Amino acid sequence: MLNIGLGYIGVGIAIGVGLFGAALGIGKLASAALEGTARQPEAAGSLQTLMIIAAALIEGLGLFALVIAFLAVATLNKSLQTGEPAAPASVEAAHR
Amino acid sequence: MNFDEVVSHHVLDHTIRPLFAVGGIRFNLTKHLLMMWGLGAALLIAVSLLARGRSKAAGLARMAVEMAVLFIRNDIVDPILGHGGRAYLHYFLTLFFFILLCNLGGLVPFGATATGNIAVTAALASCTFGLIVLGGIRAQGLLSFLKHIIPGGLPWAIVPIMVVVEVAGLFAKCIALTIRLFANMIAGHIVALGFLSLIFTFAASSRLVGLAVAPFSVLLVVFVNALEILVCLLQAYIFTVLTAVFVGGALHPH
Numbered sequence: 001m002l003n004i005g006l007g008y009i010g011v012g013i014a015i016g017v018g019l020f021g022a023a024l025g026i027g028k029l030a031s032a033a034l035e036g037t038a039r040q041p042e043a044a045g046s047l048q049t050l051m052i053i054a055a056a057l058i059e060g061l062g063l064f065a066l067v068i069a070f071l072a073v074a075t076l077n078k079s080l081q082t083g084e085p086a087a088p089a090s091v092e093a094a095h096r
Numbered sequence: 097m098n099f100d101e102v103v104s105h106h107v108l109d110h111t112i113r114p115l116f117a118v119g120g121i122r123f124n125l126t127k128h129l130l131m132m133w134g135l136g137a138a139l140l141i142a143v144s145l146l147a148r149g150r151s152k153a154a155g156l157a158r159m160a161v162e163m164a165v166l167f168i169r170n171d172i173v174d175p176i177l178g179h180g181g182r183a184y185l186h187y188f189l190t191l192f193f194f195i196l197l198c199n200l201g202g203l204v205p206f207g208a209t210a211t212g213n214i215a216v217t218a219a220l221a222s223c224t225f226g227l228i229v230l231g232g233i234r235a236q237g238l239l240s241f242l243k244h245i246i247p248g249g250l251p252w253a254i255v256p257i258m259v260v261v262e263v264a265g266l267f268a269k270c271i272a273l274t275i276r277l278f279a280n281m282i283a284g285h286i287v288a289l290g291f292l293s294l295i296f297t298f299a300a301s302s303r304l305v306g307l308a309v310a311p312f313s314v315l316l317v318v319f320v321n322a323l324e325i326l327v328c329l330l331q332a333y334i335f336t337v338l339t340a341v342f343v344g345g346a347l348h349p350h
Contacts, residue, residue, distance in 0.1 A: 049171075056334040060272055063279035077100070 007076045015069050022062025026055050099293050107285055109213055131210045135197040143193075168192055168336065176340040178348050180235060187227070192336040195220065199281060199328035203321055212281040214274065221274040224339045228266065232346030244349040273338060280331045284324040291316045 033051040037044045111124040146158050173181045173188050195211060202209025210216050232241040245266075246258045295313045299306025 052330065053334065053337060056276070056330060059280075060276035063283060064272075064275055066283060067275055067279050 004076055004080060007072070011069050011072050011076070014065065014072070018065030018069075019062050022058055022065075025058040025061075029054050029058065099290070102293060103286055103289050106289055107212065107282055109208075127208045128210045128213045128216065131201050131208050132198065132216065135201055135210070136194065139193055139197055164192070165189060172337055172340050176337070176344045178344060180347055181340075181344070184227070184231070184343065188336055188340060191220070191223075191339065192332055195277070195335055196328065196332040199332055200325070202281065202285060203324060203328070209281045209285065211277055212285065214278045217274045217278040220277070220335070221270040224273060224342060225266070225270045227339070228342050228346045231343050232349075235347040236349070241346070269338075269342060273335060277331055277335055280327055284320060284327055288317045288320045288324075291320065 029051060033047050036047050109126045109128045111126050112130070113125040115123050115125055117123065143161065146154055146161055149155070149158070168189055169185055173185050177184060198210040198216070201207040202212060211220075229241075232244075235241075236244065245262045246255060247262075250258060291313050295306050295310050298309045
């Protein structure tokens with residue numbers, strides 16, 4: 001039971017760190033785009049297009065982390081219902 | 097009411113009628129499948145009627161659709177795909193409008209997000225993969241396509257590693273397309289369902305608190321749905337742009 005609880009804590013930390021990285025990346029991107037627009041307002045249109053494409057790519061990575069966390073939570077939930085950790089028996093045996 | 101059950105009811109696919117099985121894989125008539133058929137048919141019929149209609153309403157609707165079509169032609173296909181690109185314009189228009197309609201379908205009552213199903217987004221990404229490989233072979237010939245998978249000007253020693261890296265990169269790009277579209281669509285729905293579940297979480301302690309939380313919760317859900325409309329448009333655009341960039345890289349590897 002302790003292992004499953006630690007698993008949930010791990011998922012929480014994974015989400016926090018993963019999305020922190022994505023938010024940091026998009027923040028840096030937005031600040032660069034705003035600075036570029038402030039220096040040269042004529043370039044605003046093309047900067048906006050580039051910014052949106054780059055933001056979607058970075059956000060995609062953040063959402064990978066989210067999807068993996070959802071899968072981890074689903075596995076943890078399933079192992080909660082069956083009552084024991086879902087790791088294969090060989091891993092358990094290797095740890096003894 | 098269990099949060100897990102509510103989320104899985106709204107986010108997973110519902111089988112309406114089992115159809116047939118090939119090997120061990122079941123092919124069922126499901127809600128997402130019906131949404132794709134319905135939206136595809138609606139798009140086909142609507143655009144065909146719009147293109148030929150003579151009434152004023154058809155003219156106005158034609159102007160609206162033309163805005164999107166010209167945007168895709170002038171800002172996505174022509175700049176990125178270069179001189180051979182017009183031949184693929186119809187595919188990119190279909191892709192953009194299909195993904196947009198499937199994304200928006202989840203926001204109307206009784207609708208479901210067909211692109212919120214990883215099988216659908218995986219199929220769209222495999223169409224991209226097929227277009228990259230087949231379009232590249234058609235434009236350059238098989239040997240030139242294989243040769244241009246690796247970027248030029250590399251020292252001899254790392255070429256074997258670069259082959260593995262570039263081929264894995266091709267697959268990784270398509271998998272990234274899949275998961276990006278799927279996760280963006282699912283995340284909005286899960287957040288909206290979470291906000292609505294707040295009402296029931298508060299109501300478990302006291303009914304009055306639940307009733308008091310309800311208006312704020314519904315307002316938050318309205319805000320999240322408005323954000324979802326933006327995300328739907330953006331993700332359709334991003335999928336189309338990235339497909340254009342990858343196919344353009346395969347057609348003109350300079």
